[in-house]
Amino acid sequence: MHKMTLRACGLSKLLSAVLLAAAVGCGGSGLPSLTGTVTIDGKPAPAGVAIQFSPIAEGGSPSYAQTDEQGKYEAQFSFNKTGIQPGEHSVKLIPGSVVTPMPEIGPDGRPVGPPPKNPLANLPKSYWEEIEVIQVDAGSNTHDIALVSE
Template structure:
């Protein structure tokens, strides 16, 4: 009886610490996106969708140098552990009229379907820091 109660308490504590973010946090993912060998413009959206049913994706955006950092939520960096499908998009933001619009710095940027809606690109996210560069051939 004592062993069973201890086991339940230990398991419950482990689950609580994992959910609350204690115990090391989520793996970090950073990298660089290039298009035809050049750094991607700022604002491209990168999504990591874990290969686990009912899981949450992480999102990142390229900066002026083409670098990105993935975030699980706007205030929590990281990606779920394991294999993730990776997609790169030109995001559409709502303008003041409520119409989806492409940000000015991304007008004319073409991302082939094999990097977004038909993506087969995957990365295996491991504990700790991960760096994944994404090289897009748009031609």
């Protein structure tokens, strides 16, 4: 009986270590993680640029991401689950993801200077169909997305 207790204890520790490693390596969601930075013409993209990662293989579910003020993103599988399915993914922008800032209004109630431009206005239209195809592996993945204006 003593040997069986030691084996069960050792197996329990091994199983705990494997589960902990899986949770740490996959962001705790059971899925690989994907983070990176989006740049436009070499500068960090503004907050709010939305990206879709669609699996190439049939039957997969897309993940989405949105940039912060430094252009950084983290893929979200669902509203409350971070991560992305492993495999090849088509990457594209989601239209309407960045709101054009309001113009500055002067004391007379009229806009001052030219109206602000949408930071995505000069990007190739193909970016809304596909920017590139990336490979996502198990564990932590990092992929920067460099966008270039036309």
